[in-house]
Each structure stands twice: as C-alpha cells, then as structure tokens.
Amino acid sequence: MWEDGGLNLAVFRDEKGVAHALDAYCPHMGAHLAAGGRVKGDCLECPFHAWRFRGEDGKCMHIPYSEKVPDIAKVKSWPVCEKNEWIYLWHHAEGIEPSWLLPEIEGIQNGEWVYRGRTEHYVNAHIEEVPENGADVCHLGQVHSPFIGAGIDLRYMWSKAWSFAQHIWHAQWEAKPDPDGHIGVMRLTHNLSIFGFHLPFLNLNVVAQQIGPGVVYLDFESIFGRGVFIMSLTPVEPLLQKMVHNIYATWYTPIPIVKFFLVAEALQN
Numbered sequence: 001m002w003e004d005g006g007l008n009l010a011v012f013r014d015e016k017g018v019a020h021a022l023d024a025y026c027p028h029m030g031a032h033l034a035a036g037g038r039v040k041g042d043c044l045e046c047p048f049h050a051w052r053f054r055g056e057d058g059k060c061m062h063i064p065y066s067e068k069v070p071d072i073a074k075v076k077s078w079p080v081c082e083k084n085e086w087i088y089l090w091h092h093a094e095g096i097e098p099s100w101l102l103p104e105i106e107g108i109q110n111g112e113w114v115y116r117g118r119t120e121h122y123v124n125a126h127i128e129e130v131p132e133n134g135a136d137v138c139h140l141g142q143v144h145s146p147f148i149g150a151g152i153d154l155r156y157m158w159s160k161a162w163s164f165a166q167h168i169w170h171a172q173w174e175a176k177p178d179p180d181g182h183i184g185v186m187r188l189t190h191n192l193s194i195f196g197f198h199l200p201f202l203n204l205n206v207v208a209q210q211i212g213p214g215v216v217y218l219d220f221e222s223i224f225g226r227g228v229f230i231m232s233l234t235p236v237e238p239l240l241q242k243m244v245h246n247i248y249a250t251w252y253t254p255i256p257i258v259k260f261f262l263v264a265e266a267l268q269n
Helices: 129-135 137-143 255-268
Strands: 002-004 007-013 019-023 038-040 043-045 052-054 060-062 080-083 086-089 113-123 165-175 183-194 204-211 215-222 225-237 240-250
Touching: 019 080, 019 086, 113 225, 113 255, 129 183, 129 204, 137 165, 137 183, 215 255, 225 255, 240 255
Parallel strands: none
Antiparallel strands: 002 007, 007 019, 038 043, 043 052, 052 060, 080 086, 113 240, 165 183, 183 204, 204 215, 215 225, 225 240
C-alpha cells in the first residue's frame, strides 16, 4: 500500500515478479485493494468479493459469481518501472504517457555498490525550487561554505566560533541535449579547510544528475571509495515536499564515513 499527497495506490508484484500499481479502491464497493487483497496470477484480488484486476491495465478479469465481466469494471493502472532496486511511478498532471525513463546506475546493477541507509525529511518549498537550487551553483560559496557544525540557520551559521573551518566548492552545471533534455548535470568538487589546512580525506568529486523535478542521482568519489545518493522528492501538499536520500557505497567504505556523508547531505539540503 502506498499513499502520499492524497493519492492512494495498491502496489504489488504479480506471480512472475513484475511490479504494478493500481488505484487502491475497488470500483464495486470501494474496498481497499491493498488491505487484504491477494495476488492471483497477474491480478490483484479484492478482499471483499474476489474481483480480480489485472496489473498491466487495471481491467477486471474475473468476478466469481458472474459469467460476464462488464467492460466498465476496471481501475486505473499507473505506468511503473523498476530501476536501481526501486519502483518508480510516472505521474503527469495532464495524463501524458511516459516520455522518458530513469537511467540505470551501473554500480548498483552490478553489485559494486551496496545499500547503506536513508534519511527522510520535509521541505517547505515548491517542487520546482529544488532542481532550481541544484542549478544555482553561485549560491554554494555563500550558503554552503560555513562549517557543517555551524548548523543550517542562515542567521547564525557565519558565527566566528566556527570560522576556523570552511567548505570549499567548485561547480559547473549544464543541461543535457535532447533527447535527454530532462536531465541537468552538475559537476563539483568539495574540499574542507581547517585553520587554513586542507583535509584531503574529506575531498569529494561529485557528478549530480537532476532527472526531471523529483529524482537526483549524486555519484561521489572519495579516498574511502565510491557510491551514489538517490534523492527522491515527492509532493505531499502545496508547498510541502517529502525528501528522501538513499545511499549506496562500495562494501569497503567504513560505515561511520557513509553515515557522515548521509547526514551531511541531508543537512546541506
């Protein structure tokens, strides 16, 4: 079962392992298909009267007490794809069919990078402001230079108490040409300076892909290994977004380092 921002879905795998997403409520008497529904072949069976809805297109394929299934007996089936160990759903305000797919992340697909954790928080902003922030490389020096220990409050993070340390960023941003015009790419490097001395073990080389308004792949490389953040942004209500960071890293990257990267990414966002 999945629900966020007022949209209720029943997400399931059929008996062949293919993922599907249907509108959650049975058109017969309104039962929630994910609350007690059972998978039957490529269908999801309603827990009330055993109507079966096909995952591929939402069509009702079986009513146990009826010889004929009416054509109008169906629920909406949502386009989904499974990439990089996550299931994604396509939603367009005007009902347009998918015009692009998410790229695969090779390090996850070949098992080189393993799952290491996640964070979740909410952002009071329009969803468009998040990708705009990624493209705004000029703000890095002003907003993200103060040491992470100074916190995130713009009124206090330039405190002299934290002036002994500074984050140093260099970044470039560009949009990919068609047919990948929905992807923006930012390349950046990060260094940490403490009392004027660079700490090379915290150097990062990063390539971030902003894919549409709601997904970011952030590949990073450090002396501890390589990995990727998958950032997902989901509208919850007007001007409120749910932001989720999932991190994958090489198996030999120390857990404390991975957790530090994860917390730092969440705070910087």
